Amino acid sequence: MEKTEIIQLATPxxxxxxxxxxxxxxxxxxxxxxxxxxxKLASNENPLGTNPKxxxxxxxxxxxxxxxxxxxxxxxxxxxxxxxNVDVEQITLGNGSNDVLDLIARTFLTTESEALFSEYxxxxxxxSTQAVGAMAAISPAGxxxxxxxxxxxxxxxxxxxxxxxxxxxxANPNNPTGTWFGKQQLxxxxxxxxxxxxxVLDEAYFxxxxxxxxxxxxxxxxxxxxxxVTRTFSKAHGLAGLRVGYSLxxxxxxxxxxxxxxxxxxxxxxLLAAEVALNDDxxxxxxxxxxGQGVKQLTEALTQxxxxxxxxxxxxxxxxxxxxxxxxxxxxxxxxxxxxxLANYGLPNHLRISIGSEYENQFFINALASLAx
Ligand SMILES: *Cc1c(COP(=O)(O)O)cnc(C)c1O
Numbered sequence: 608m609e610k611t612e613i614i615q616l617a618t619p620x621x622x623x624x625x626x627x628x629x630x631x632x633x634x635x636x637x638x639x640x641x642x643x644x645x646x647k648l649a650s651n652e653n654p655l656g657t658n659p660k661x662x663x664x665x666x667x668x669x670x671x672x673x674x675x676x677x678x679x680x681x682x683x684x685x686x687x688x689x690x691x692n693v694d695v696e697q698i699t700l701g702n703g704s705n706d707v708l709d710l711i712a713r714t715f716l717t718t719e720s721e722a723l724f725s726e727y728x729x730x731x732x733x734x735s736t737q738a739v740g741a742m743a744a745i746s747p748a749g750x751x752x753x754x755x756x757x758x759x760x761x762x763x764x765x766x767x768x769x770x771x772x773x774x775x776x777x778a779n780p781n782n783p784t785g786t787w788f789g790k791q792q793l794x795x796x797x798x799x800x801x802x803x804x805x806x807v808l809d810e811a812y813f814x815x816x817x818x819x820x821x822x823x824x825x826x827x828x829x830x831x832x833x834x835x836v837t838r839t840f841s842k843a844h845g846l847a848g849l850r851v852g853y854s855l856x857x858x859x860x861x862x863x864x865x866x867x868x869x870x871x872x873x874x875x876x877x878l879l880a881a882e883v884a885l886n887d888d889x890x891x892x893x894x895x896x897x898x899g900q901g902v903k904q905l906t907e908a909l910t911q912x913x914x915x916x917x918x919x920x921x922x923x924x925x926x927x928x929x930x931x932x933x934x935x936x937x938x939x940x941x942x943x944x945x946x947x948x949l950a951n952y953g954l955p956n957h958l959r960i961s962i963g964s965e966y967e968n969q970f971f972i973n974a975l976a977s978l979a980x
Contacts, residue, residue: 651923699868765799783925924959
């Protein structure tokens with residue numbers, strides 16, 4: 608059989624699906640350019656390094672790998688319930704929160720329904736939507752003069768809801784823009800969403816946000832049985848490589864997601880590591896401190912070099928270079944710096960730069976300065 612025939616065997620939606628473009632791995636750039644030193648600021652990873660307590664628990668359990676993990680994630684769910692003040696029955700564990708987003712799409716979308724999300728929103732929403740053959744409705748980002756023009760326009764999103772809308776994906780803060788919204792905006796939004804629509808509030812960067820007006824969406828779970836809050840251990844907790852995330856929702860929604868979930872979707876080392884990471888306040892505190900410093904360091908340097916930095920509540924910044932940024936991305940690669948181009952998000956003049964260690968940030972700043980024309 609020829610390749611062209613094979614592709615026709617896939618569902619029409621999958622035939623048209625564009626795969627996710629991850630940040631370039633360090634090993635790949637190493638192979639391509641043979642550089643000695645490479646700095647990766649491309650995937651919003653935690654620059655603090657693997658938590659030693661996580662390393663210890665993994666070492667201790669390396670002899671248990673013949674066993675299947677606990678498919679119910681009993682211990683991790685119990686720890687989460689205690690920490691977040693929710694019931695165990697409200698938690699769904701995922702192989703990263705990306706897994707949970709997929710479960711939501713498979714559970715609540717059909718080929719007849721629509722998922723709604725914002726322009727410049729996280730790239731996984733269209734993929735999860737299209738993979739199940741549902742339609743994507745894209746609401747324009749915030750308008751106006753301020754940086755908020757890149758953020759979600761919740762009023763516009765609410766106005767776009769129709770009888771086909773099955774799921775709304777909202778990221779707060781959003782990746783790749785770093786934009787966020789406050790309590791009042793969220794409450795007004797939740798109030799106008801019809802009860803037949805599932806609202807997903809993606810809080811992947813929850814632990815990083817400093818703004819006291821930032822809403823903790825778990826507070827609204829009791830009032831809105833159609834609300835799902837997703838969070839992850841990949842970002843502030845520093846476990847991106849292990850793949851653990853979760854959602855909090857009504858017990859009814861969790862029950863549905865659990866029916867679709869692979870029985871052993873979170874591996875045994877990840878379950879143990881997440882439990883340790885969850886309760887390591889010192890690691891989280893240091894992560895936040897380092898991030899706050901890094902945001903300041905990068906914002907000041909980039910502003911000084913004349914570039915426009917969108918204010919960010921996450922562990923990354925989105926920078927407007929005022930002209931197509933792909934050549935700059937390529938030139939930075941040659942200097943050993945990997946950042947993230949955003950043309951596939953409809954932001955061809957922007958790059959997303961993850962916050963690294965002070966040294967990594969400076970390495971990037973120097974590389975950029977040496978390229979400035
Ligand atoms: C990184 C990210 C996620 C998911 O990451 P996982 O590693 O799959 O948990 C989800 N949403 C947003 C907005 C993200 O940036």
